[in-house]
Each structure stands twice: as C-alpha cells, then as structure tokens.
Amino acid sequence: MTEAEGTTLMGGTEGGQTTVTPGGSQGAGTTGGGGNDGSGAGGGKPESPGWRAAVKAEVREHELLKEVKDVNDLATKFIDLNQRSAKQVTKPGDKATKEELDAYYTALGRPQSKDGYKLDATVLPEAMRADKDFDGWLRGTVFDAGLDQAQAALFTERLGKRLQAGIETAKQQADAERETLKKATEEALTKELGKEAGPRLAAAVQARDTVSGVIFGDPKMLQRELNISGDGNKLWVIKVFDFIAQKISPDSLRRGAGGPEPPKPGNTLRYANLDGWLGNRSG
Numbered sequence: 493m494t495e496a497e498g499t500t501l502m503g504g505t506e507g508g509q510t511t512v513t514p515g516g517s518q519g520a521g522t523t524g525g526g527g528n529d530g531s532g533a534g535g536g537k538p539e540s541p542g543w544r545a546a547v548k549a550e551v552r553e554h555e556l557l558k559e560v561k562d563v564n565d566l567a568t569k570f571i572d573l574n575q576r577s578a579k580q581v582t583k584p585g586d587k588a589t590k591e592e593l594d595a596y597y598t599a600l601g602r603p604q605s606k607d608g609y610k611l612d613a614t615v616l617p618e619a620m621r622a623d624k625d626f627d628g629w630l631r632g633t634v635f636d637a638g639l640d641q642a643q644a645a646l647f648t649e650r651l652g653k654r655l656q657a658g659i660e661t662a663k664q665q666a667d668a669e670r671e672t673l674k675k676a677t678e679e680a681l682t683k684e685l686g687k688e689a690g691p692r693l694a695a696a697v698q699a700r701d702t703v704s705g706v707i708f709g710d711p712k713m714l715q716r717e718l719n720i721s722g723d724g725n726k727l728w729v730i731k732v733f734d735f736i737a738q739k740i741s742p743d744s745l746r747r748g749a750g751g752p753e754p755p756k757p758g759n760t761l762r763y764a765n766l767d768g769w770l771g772n773r774s775g
Contacts, residue, residue, distance in 0.1 A: 593638070601640030606631035609644050615652030617659055666722070674725040681730065692737070696730050699737035 543563050544552045551557070560566045584592045603609055609631055613621050620626045630651075634644040681689040700718075705711035718724030 597638035600638065601642075602635065602638050603641065606635035609634065609641060611645060611648045615649050617652065617655050619659075620652075620655065670722045670725055673722070677725055677727045677730065680727050692734055693730065695737040696733035699740065700733045702740070703733070703736060 543566075544557060547557075557566075560569065584596050588596070598604070606628075611627075611630065613627065616626075630648065634647055639647065678689075681693060685692055700714050701711040704714035708714070715724070718729065723729050
C-alpha cells in the first residue's frame, strides 16, 4: 500500500497506517458530505452537522434542535406538537359573551347543566343536608364557576370539612361559655341565699316544669328551650322561677325552712294555687 493509499482525505494518520474509530471511516475509505472522519486534529472528533447541514446557519445550532436525532425524529416531534396545539383550549377575553364562556367551560369538562354533577352530600353538616335549598345553591355555584366534576367534588368535600370543623369549634366555645356562666350563677346564688341556695334552686326548677305544663301542656318544654338557648344558666331566669316558686309553694319552702332539700313533689310540695295565682297576675 502506498503512502497516498494509506491516508484519508482529511487529517490522515502517521506512518501510513489507518485506524478504525467509532463513527469514523474504516481503512482507506472516505466519508461522504456530512459524515464523520476517523480522526481529527489533536486526536479530537469534530461533530458533523448531519441532517442539520441543510438548515440555514442561524437555525442550525438552536437549542431545541440539539435533541433531534434525524429528519424522521424532527417530523415526529412536529406532528406531536401540532396535535397538542389543536387540543388546547383558548381562554376567552374579558369581554367574552355568555355563549363563549359556556363553550370554554364545556371544553374544560364542565357538565352541560348543574344537575350533571355527582356530589357526595354526606360530607356536609347535617344542617346543610336538611336545607332543601342548599343543594341547588351549591350546584349552581360550582356550575357558574366553570368547575368540572373532579373540581366540584373536591370543593364540596373541603367545604364540608371546613363547615364541620367550624360547627365543632363553635359548639366547644358555647359549651365553655355555658359552663362559665353556670359557675358564676351558682356562686351568686350561694352568696345571696347561703344554705338555702340548693333547695331554692330545686324549687325553682320544679316551678319551671309546673308552669310549662300549665301553660303549654308539656312540663319539659321550657326546660328544652332553656337548654337550647343556654338561658337556663342565667341568674335572672332562675330568680324569676324562684319568685314563682315562693308564690305557689307551701311555707316549708320559704326562707327559714332550713332543710337541705325541698320536699318531694309527691309528698308535701304542692302547686294547688298555681292556676289561681297566674290568673290573678294576668288579670
């Protein structure tokens, strides 16, 4: 083999020997336009522009083209990009009509009407579930907001949990306030009535039930209402029924009786004068 035969066209080897390198030329063969040569100056391997050689220079080295392997890869990526673009939904502008907004929300997955949502009402507080208008309000709200099924369900779930937590917090606060009021009233009664506080309170409770039965036909109606409102722990309410008890009870329950407990209702505690006393007061 002559020296001319032992070299490549570009950057030949020393000593008339040829080398085989990955991606390079083998033997005395030559590479075509755009191929890789077997060696480079200083032992390096310059990257061939390959398919990008046909692209204008200002585009050829763009960052987005560096990961494109060949023309087929470029065509695949181009098709995928256009398909994705065709599926994109363009948000209407600030002056969009209702019809344009409806079309936009429908494209995003909103049901055709508010009745199309499947919402779990069990996540809501009982009071909300009992409100016949709440379900319609909730559905109308998420529909007008353009939410799809998943978004509406998530909103309903989180709304329910937040309302449940708020109700529980309010209940705990109300219970604490009632307990504080109860203790304050007990202290005030003890300070004012001393040892008679217990018997007078028991007599006031029985007077409450008797008045409730006479007026409403249900001895426990006032008790239920006072428990709901919490007013049963208020000093002025107890004093009202204590006053009534003193008017309708026998002498054994009045100041100076001295007994730790009031007479039992079935024994000496009687309210025979209640109807007449209430009638006299109302007249």
